[in-house]
Amino acid sequence: MSKYKVVLTGTTWPEAYEKLLEQCEVKVWEGPGPLPRDQLLDWLADAEGLFNVGHVKVDEELLDAAPNLRVIAQSSVGYDNIDVEACTRKGVPFGNTPGVLVEATADLTFGLLLSAARRIHEGWELVKAGQWRTVYGTDLYGKTLGVVGLGDIGSAVARRAKACGMNIIYHNRTRRPNDEQEGATYVSFDELLTTSDCIVCLVPLSNHSRGMFSKEQFNKMKPTAYFVNASRGPVVDTQALYDALQQNKIAYAALDVTDPEPIPADHPLLSLSNILITPHIGSATYETRNSMANLAAENLLAGLSGKPLPTCVNQSVNYK
Ligand SMILES: NC(=O)C1=CN([C@@H]2O[C@H](COP(=O)(O)OP(=O)(O)OC[C@H]3O[C@@H](n4cnc5c(N)ncnc54)[C@H](O)[C@@H]3O)[C@@H](O)[C@H]2O)C=CC1
Numbered sequence: 001m002s003k004y005k006v007v008l009t010g011t012t013w014p015e016a017y018e019k020l021l022e023q024c025e026v027k028v029w030e031g032p033g034p035l036p037r038d039q040l041l042d043w044l045a046d047a048e049g050l051f052n053v054g055h056v057k058v059d060e061e062l063l064d065a066a067p068n069l070r071v072i073a074q075s076s077v078g079y080d081n082i083d084v085e086a087c088t089r090k091g092v093p094f095g096n097t098p099g100v101l102v103e104a105t106a107d108l109t110f111g112l113l114l115s116a117a118r119r120i121h122e123g124w125e126l127v128k129a130g131q132w133r134t135v136y137g138t139d140l141y142g143k144t145l146g147v148v149g150l151g152d153i154g155s156a157v158a159r160r161a162k163a164c165g166m167n168i169i170y171h172n173r174t175r176r177p178n179d180e181q182e183g184a185t186y187v188s189f190d191e192l193l194t195t196s197d198c199i200v201c202l203v204p205l206s207n208h209s210r211g212m213f214s215k216e217q218f219n220k221m222k223p224t225a226y227f228v229n230a231s232r233g234p235v236v237d238t239q240a241l242y243d244a245l246q247q248n249k250i251a252y253a254a255l256d257v258t259d260p261e262p263i264p265a266d267h268p269l270l271s272l273s274n275i276l277i278t279p280h281i282g283s284a285t286y287e288t289r290n291s292m293a294n295l296a297a298e299n300l301l302a303g304l305s306g307k308p309l310p311t312c313v314n315q316s317v318n319y320k
């Protein structure tokens with residue numbers, strides 16, 4: 001039987017790659033740097049499957065350059081880089097990787113909050129500089145955590161925070177009865193902003209959420225507030241965040257995602273003392289990234305063989 005023609009926008013994990021090689025003839029971009037757009041479009045001319053390792057933009061242009069494309073699989077749960085409506089219109093199922101990365105991302109997100117609150121990273125820098133002195137932070141115990149975007153990951157963060165004695169409030173597009181049974185309280189966005197001691201953002205990037213944290217929102221927060229963003233950088237107005245931190249409108253920010261991303265070393269945010277930034281590593285554990293790649297490979301191989309994708313975003317084209 002002839003092998004399926006598949007394009008990988010970058011290298012993936014060995015276990016998943018071996019699974020693909022069993023059934024696919026692959027073109028994989030191994031660098032240096034990101035896959036050039038013209039090279040990708042050229043490779044897609046006869047491709048039946050696209051395995052999107054990063055967040056390469058999938059739009060009309062790309063879909064028109066890939067007339068034989070039967071499935072797109074992405075090794076991430078967020079898919080703001082994918083024009084899902086266009087994929088659906090062209091009958092191309094798209095699979096992401098929900099679920100498998102929840103605990104790892106929740107660990108990192110809560111770890112950012114804890115490190116910011118207790119200045120763990122600052123203490124380590126001082127020790128390395130030969131300065132053994134106390135660095136004061138703030139308790140999490142008894143404080144109010146406001147989660148904006150209480151979905152799979154947000155709920156896992158809330159579980160961690162509850163175990164640390166925090167009170168949980170949330171604002172969401174959908175109510176979460178199970179989380180409310182566990183003690184979370186639904187509030188308006190404004191009430192969350194004005195009453196939270198710590199705020200964690202875990203919403204998908206969309207036309208609704210883009211820029212949802214801007215000057216108006218930071219001005220409503222407590223001057224003692226800790227702000228954590230592990231969703232997508234453009235959910236936050238970066239200039240507004242810089243101003244809020246620089247003018248002490250909020251106490252501290254901890255980000256795993258930025259806008260722009262990667263953030264340049266000379267960016268003004270990096271000159272501030274009340275911020276901590278990690279390079280989009282929420283799901284970056286060996287176990288989790290391997291699981292994500294395996295699930296993406298399952299999605300791709302299912303689509304190539306005309307079977308429903310295990311985790312398909314546009315279900316209307318998942319069952320042809
Ligand atoms: N930093 C990292 O490495 C990672 C970041 N992420 C980001 O986290 C996001 C959330 O992932 P999951 O929890 O798996 O998704 P999810 O779909 O389970 O939860 C998202 C929640 O946000 C809510 N929501 C959507 N728009 C909203 C808005 N405008 N205002 C308030 N709530 C809103 C939804 O109702 C939903 O409950 C992903 O879309 C991705 O952007 C995900 C994994 C890793």
Ligand SMILES: O=C(O)C(=O)CO
Pocket residue numbers: 075076077078079101282283
């Ligand atoms: O899964 C996602 O959406 C990420 O950001 C990377 O894990």
